[in-house]
Amino acid sequence: MKQSRPALRYAKALLNLAKEQGSDEEVNNNMKDIVATIANSDDLDAMLKSPIIKVTDKKKVLDALFGDKVNNISKGLFNLLAENKRMLMLSQVAKQYSIIYDYYKNMQVATVTTAVELTSELEAKIQKKIVEITGNSATINNIINPDILGGFILRVGDVQYDASISNQFNELRREFDNSHYIPKI
Numbered sequence: 154m155k156q157s158r159p160a161l162r163y164a165k166a167l168l169n170l171a172k173e174q175g176s177d178e179e180v181n182n183n184m185k186d187i188v189a190t191i192a193n194s195d196d197l198d199a200m201l202k203s204p205i206i207k208v209t210d211k212k213k214v215l216d217a218l219f220g221d222k223v224n225n226i227s228k229g230l231f232n233l234l235a236e237n238k239r240m241l242m243l244s245q246v247a248k249q250y251s252i253i254y255d256y257y258k259n260m261q262v263a264t265v266t267t268a269v270e271l272t273s274e275l276e277a278k279i280q281k282k283i284v285e286i287t288g289n290s291a292t293i294n295n296i297i298n299p300d301i302l303g304g305f306i307l308r309v310g311d312v313q314y315d316a317s318i319s320n321q322f323n324e325l326r327r328e329f330d331n332s333h334y335i336p337k338i
Contacts, residue, residue, distance in 0.1 A: 157249075160242050163230070164249035168257065171226050181254045183227040184247035187219065191244045202241045211240045261291035266306040266317075271295045275305075283309055 171177040191198050200206055200214060212235040219227070234240050255262060263283050265271065271279070276293055283291050287309050302318035 157245065159239065160245035160249045161253075163233070163239075163242065163246045164253055167226065167230055167246070167250055168253055170229075172257075174226065176224055176226060177254060177257075179224050180226050181251060183219075183223040184250040184254075186222065187227070187247040188244055188251070190218070191247075198244070201243055208235045208238055208240055211235065215240075215243075255292075259289060261287065261289055261309050262294055263291040263307060263309045264294045264296060266296045266298050266301060266308075268297070268299050268301050268303050268318075270297060279305065279307065282307060282314065286312060286314060 167180065168177060171180040191201070197214075197218070201211060212231055215231050216228070219231075230246065231243075234243055234246070261283075263279070265279055267275075271293070279293060280290060283289075283293075286307075291309055300319065302322075304317040304320075306317050306320075307314040
């Protein structure tokens with residue numbers, strides 16, 4: 154990505170300012186809302202990336218859209234990006250902020266793929282497994298994929314734990330393929 158370095162610099166500066174003012178968690182929630190809003194609206198994304206639309210108009214749209222929903226530090230980011238004519242980087246800055254915020258708080262994001270939606274009981278069991286594997290707790294991002302049939306696939310960073318039924322079937326298939334079992338005719 155061409156814009157990733159500047160986005161990271163903006164995100165670091167934003168985190169430092171938020172830490173100074175004691176609102177780093179609130180800004181993180183704002184950044185997550187901004188990323189989700191932009192991701193869910195193709196029109197907003199196109200408007201922010203458009204070179205034809207004036208920067209002042211983009212800022213007005215963001216102020217109208219997020220007005221009371223975000224704190225002053227997040228509004229300051231809108232102003233700074235508008236001033237530097239880098240509004241198209243808003244989503245990237247917000248994503249980078251969440252990443253470095255999680256790193257700062259020693260939080261991990263665990264992706265859990267299941268066949269059905271997680272219940273709170275299952276989530277607690279998975280959280281226990283995460284602590285067992287990594288030594289730290291993590292926020293859980295649930296992906297539903299009926300193809301795994303049952304069980305779950307847990308991914309934390311570069312560690313993957315596959316306890317899915319489909320994986321167990323695949324292991325059995327490999328075991329039978331590699332065995333020297335010759336059936337009677």
